[in-house]
Amino acid sequence: MIIKSSTALRNDYGTISELAHNEGEPIYITKNGEGDLVVMSIEAFEQREEALKLRARLEAAEQARLAGTPTYTLDESRKRLEAIYQHG
The missing domain is CATH 1.10.287 (Helix Hairpins)
Known part of the structure; x- marks a missing residue:
């Protein structure tokens, strides 16, 4: 399971996008230490x-x-x- 903060998503979108494409699995995004979103490649x-x-x-x-x-x-x-x- 891949977990990243909303700050990482905001500040380093390219890395998160690359991770999503390379791993092919959902990335869980947290906000204030709590689960908030799931991001994954379209594929x-x-x-x-x-x-x-x-x-x-x-x-x-x-x-x-x-x-x-x-x-x-x-x-x-x-x-x-x-x-x-x-x-x-």
Whole structure:
């Protein structure tokens, strides 16, 4: 975990930015010794967002499976898609 003060962010933005890009993880910014903000590179943020979206889709698929929604093997899925494309 990387922790920096708000003073460091204000006075040395370039170093904080470089750290965020190089480490690829959030930097916790404190104000008066208390947690205040989290700073991260856009790339790290977008990766985190994609991971959260994937996790939500996997959770929805697992809930559907547990509720009895039919599931298909890879081979069954391929055959179903081929049938759709042959008739479409």
